[in-house]
Amino acid sequence: MTGRHAARPTASVVICVYTEDRWTDILAAVDSVRAQSRRALETLLVVDHNPALLDRLGKEYKETAGVRVLANAGPRGLSAGRNTGIAASVGEIIAFLDDDAVAERDWLRHFTNGYADPRVMAVGGRTEPIWASGRRPAWFPAEFDWVVGCTYEGLPRGMVRVRNVLGGNASFRRAAFDIAGGFATGIGRDGDKRPLGCEETELCIRLARARPDAVLLIDDRAVIHHRVPAGRERFAYFRTRTYAEGLSKALVARSVGADKGLESERAYTTRVLPAGVARGLRDFVLARPGGAGRAGAIVAGVATAAGGYVLGSWRARGSGAAFSVAEIGRDPQEAAEAPEAGAAA
Template structure:
């Protein structure tokens, strides 16, 4: 597959991100390696659905931008599954609705699939802070809190356990083998910022296809907006707690060995090094050093608390999510 067709799926849900959505689509259309199509999947918002349909119809689109309604329950997983089922490409890429892709984003994704064993390729996500710069207390090791690539991931094109969902691509046959994104595990319109749906899918994929290779190529870059409320410690605490809850669901489904494999290295090597750097900066009177060290410790403790509570809930209630099979038909089900 030297030159695979790529469909891009962007899941949207609110008119508050109108300009961001248009910018995301424009960045896909400006790719050096063109996408076959861009699918905007609207999550149970009739007003936004009608507005986007009108926007791209009036713009004289030739069919390369398609606007669809989420055909499943409210939430990001069902929206992505709707996009997969409606798409035609051999590769399906996902872009956040508040992000823009650099010009060679899809080019680098496509290169990764030259090896037929590769089932997924992710990229690097850089934050665009609403205030104009990173808060001095916010540790780079926790950039996953705001949906971005975090310090501790190896550079270059490397093999990983899972890709990060807002900047990722999958071979279509990956969904044939493992099914779609699990509903009931990630964001579903609830105010609590849950996640891990792509982690669970990737682990399930490598179980179904033990020979599968999953990559991150840090040349496939997108820039992701971080709104002002997410620059505050209150959101940091809420998001890390929700991550613990989500990780408990994943571990319950796939086992703690796989479910927490990457997290063990992260908590035993990456985070202690981050605390040490923060304390060193504090001793050298550099801004934010003590805050970063404290935030790392607080993030670990909050995530651990969420994991413990989530584990108890999972044992009492069993699996709280379900795996969706993606229908055949390449667009016929949309």
């Protein structure tokens, strides 16, 4: 091994899991990590409060070197699961892979190569969708691929500096967590409940504040392929997810301030989305399939996310400092039906 290769940091991979419904996907995710050209020091499967899955995975990987199965040591949810993995891991770099995704062979190599500069605190990658129907729904705009956890139209290409990486395909230097702490447990997902997010955004902003010279990168050669189930190809899920994103952004803005919390979103809504609407309308005029649907979905997505943000901001202000997803997480229909009931999780 040359000195150049020896200088590469060691890497642990954390995969957070929560349901046996994804059993085949989980095994595929682990297999993709074990097949990396740059070997991981270890793969940690963190099970989110599911004893049956914990036991089954423990038996599956009992004799497998380099794979550890452990229970989420914190409250239910993705953020606490990631924090459990961080605490238990030993690598200098900690990479995160979704449990329904597979990584390309050089994924981890591109991640670890990105840390040659000691100022680099995080490196993210590109996430491509695997549509359950076999192809992208004609109405589904690429500008909203973040709805299904994938890289969306408008993100810069190549290796570029960014405000935040995207959590399902990301890596962090261990020192980043020493500097900024872990993922906020009041922001991200909780199993199959409301599809909130943005916990990685909040963490990255916190990290940049604590370490102003920190560099966060996306290298789009670090590719994973993410399954999109049939239910997430429907407009009903699109609406739910965009609304939840507005709620999540309200939480982030409350935590780190609206200037930083919405910095990237302003450019996205003023440049990327209008261009997407224009393309959709052009395709409609040219009688290309889905043009009007894509333009309409962009407009609807913006409106729904904005509604979630406004309502989330109002509820966060009303709840004072100790706000949480549970306090602001109802959508307008739920609020109208049961205005005095407990918020949906």
